[in-house]
Amino acid sequence: MHIAVFLTTLMLLSTLPVHNQTDSLREASSPSYVPANLQSYKLYLDSPNETVNGDGMITTKEPSGSHEEASAVGGLDFRSAEMFNDLWIYGQGSSNDQIELKVYLKFEGPDGSTADLTMVLESDNEEISSETLELDDPCESGGLIGQGGDCSWTPSEVFFSISSDGFKVEKGSQIKLSIDASVTCQTGGQGGIGGGGDGCELTIAYGDVEQTPGTSHLELKANALSDSSVKVHQPGMLWTDPEVTEWEPYQWAENRDIEFTVDVRSAFGRDDIQRVELDLTKPSGTNSASSDFPKLFEDDDLRLDNNGLVGNFTWTYPEGIAPGQYNLTLQVTDVQGHVLTYNHMGIQFVNHGIDLSLPVGTSDTLLYAPGQVSSVDFQIRHTGAQGNPVNVVMEVPPNTFPSSWSDPIWDKPQGYELSDGGEFAKPILSIETPEADLSDAPELLEVFARAYAENENGLSVEVAVERILLDMEEVGVYSKPRVSVYEDEAHQKQIADSERPEAFDSSLSHYIDSKDKGVYFMDIFNAGFDTDTFRILMKEIPLGWQYEVFDNTTGAILDKESQYYVTPSIASHEILTMKLEVYPPSSRDDADIGMLNVEILSTGDSERKAEVFFTVHRTFGILAEVFADSDGGDLGTIGPISPTDTATFDIRITDSTDEIGERRWLIVNPARLDENTDLNPAYASWNFEITDS
Structure with missing residues (x-):
């Protein structure tokens, strides 16, 4: 099946917990779990598969093409797969206390026969509700219904009464529907109770019921996707890390990546999830934040995690994005077409922000020496929005240095004016050390950049603060290289x-x-x-x-x-x-x-x-090296070799001349080294030595 995932942002106002029957959403918090948003579900009775025990299966997927039938005499047992999350189930109607069962059945037998059909709804083998259907209108093949007529599949409706507070099917448990028939068969004018014998039978149809437009199914309310969630982080952060919901319009490019992580889970399992959508809308709420939203994912963009869909979407927001609250919405569509919308708390692009760093190529270690003046350059950048000026005051905390040291000096102690987002300055800090023992110097230098802006009352208030740490290292005025x-x-x-x-x-x-x-x-x-x-x-x-x-x-x-x-x-x-x-x-x-x-x-x-x-x-134009041998040992070592034995080894020869063309090289036998070099010294310019070790 092709599963698409789409990531969308709308704001809903409800805040009820998962087990409350009111159709509303709870406000997202950290973590931003999806609120309860009750939907009407049909749970179909279908043929079993290898994952579910019983006579049949309860599933959210509508049966197609396969008709199934079985006698209810002696009992039938339909089970769902084990729940992947806790699931609260509610009834329908004004009080949410009625679960409807629509079942196709066929009661065959002589006129006057009767049957009792008992149906029990269970959660984890605990009875939730039971109902009995009394039947006294059998049909007989070859005649009219009740008068020997032809039999066909007849839909019957049963309503289970449950608490208006609903009931919980816990993770790992199953929804179970038991159907059991007891038949009293009228034979030859004599009454008798039988298990479908003497010509009586009560049959249940499920799957894609033949010759009908319908299915056997339960109708109820639930929110199987209530454990789905979305979180916002910086790239590389873990799911369990606190979310990052405040961002700055003029951050450096490498810091403008927002990672959205979606964890979509259905209590009915992964196959219940059809489509996931994420959208981020502008503060006006009318348009998406950029052309990247809403974002549609294909199957391979998400991974299967414990029968849920988990995926990441990284968005690089444009420099200078408008400030304000951006709403984030996760929408999930299941196989029955329910569109469940859940609101995250959203993200805020702030008016004021600063970045404190070291210029490219500047060491993060401050060097100092006796009687010298050390200096270090910093870089500050206004990362907030346009039209929001700030004054940034640089600060080294008091008592950082011993009393014998001079106070640190900034080139602009009154601060650095940054009128708009994206502007930057380069403060310079100078520190003079005494001509004395410096063993009491601090190991770290802590520096703060504090940004101030006017509030609505015209008062200067601190709107942002950044901190940086530098190592401090004493060196000689001159040192060995x-x-x-x-x-x-x-x-x-x-x-x-x-x-x-x-x-x-x-x-x-x-x-x-x-x-x-x-x-x-x-x-x-x-x-x-x-x-x-x-x-x-x-x-x-x-x-x-x-x-x-x-x-x-x-x-x-x-x-x-x-x-x-x-x-x-x-x-x-x-x-x-x-x-x-x-x-x-x-x-x-x-x-x-x-x-x-x-x-x-x-x-x-x-x-x-x-x-x-x-x-x-x-x-001299040739280079020979022993680089491997057949007998192991260290590189360049031959042996040990026993008398009369032989060893083979490879020699790598490199032509180090720059002449074009190929040459043939003569490999001189080491045993004839003296003889050969006497005849022609060019044969070798090195000495061979063979030692019996």
């Missing part, structure tokens, strides 16, 4: 780190073709309080190798002072990337492999320094 080295400009292949030297194998070869150069990218992080430059020295480098250092941003080679390359100025807690180019020697007599030891020193304090280590390895 933190250095990371990468093989690629995208910074995906790190090979060294001054703070975590143990994380990288400094002896691992990084190959450079003899006719090429090695290029490495070195990030230098200024961990000090003040702006600083840094001096770069290659303390160790293999014989014959050379290097140069460039500013990776500009491509310019760094200035050189004596043996040091000097970086441009790096601001506190910022990173500058250097490009390190390493050139292998031209002489074959120079070292092919060796470790680089790069030292980076603070110019402000040369005692503050860091080191990184990694190995470079010259190749």
